[in-house]
Amino acid sequence: MLSGSCLCGGVRYEISGRLSGPLYCHCSMCRKAHGAAFRTRASVRAQDFRWVQGEALVTWYETSPGTERGFCRVCGAKLLSRFERNPRFYGLPLGTLDDDPGVKPGMHLYVAHKAPWFEITDALAQHAEEPG
């Protein structure tokens, strides 16, 4: 069981299963949404994810057709993405986890769009866009 929470503590969630496909995304939308160098996310099965507290505090913003990103409206913490075309999985930004997920990112995506002020210095695979 993994636990996560936003910065103010108003929103709490639990994940009962494993996370899969952890990766770094350097696309401009992820950088803007998180106000950061990149996003680190994994996939979680919707049936394994449960809001424990504060679901009503989660504001959803549709960043592209059919994709919504949720954040806490009190503290702004980025919590979850959901996909109209694939409702069985959510995208989980790892930053709000309170526990070690036991997985590590395996690749970098959208490196062609990365921030000019951040250099990738690890040995992971880099893809200019999505892997082919």
Place this chain on the structure above:
Amino acid sequence: MIRGSCLCGAVKFVIRGTLSAASHCHCSMCRKAHGTAFGTYAAARADDFRVLEGADRITRYRSSPGIVRTFCARCGSNLQWLREAKPAVVDVALGVLDDDPVVRPACHIYAGSKAPWYEITDSLPRYAAGVETGQ
């Protein structure tokens, strides 16, 4: 002139002059607020920071005594880190800049609090806690 905007475009700002004292912050509050491995901020003079649009969308959250973090109420983009005792300085989240900030992060701070799933692999100095930048 360095331009910045949130993901939905409701908030737009410009920074006249230069940014300084850029660093990657791995503290648990930055990791939570951004939902990422770390936050990266650089300092602007408050006189140089001007909001062009969407000031009414900027939501303030006091994450610890004297520290305020701001974000767009519509899309959630993190924008600023503000010290109430030092109103002359605005720390800007580099991720929402549209232009190259020119300055580059010089160190990792609060590396002692970093996420277990993230390894720091560059050669920048790492500090277990914060450093006083003199800002």
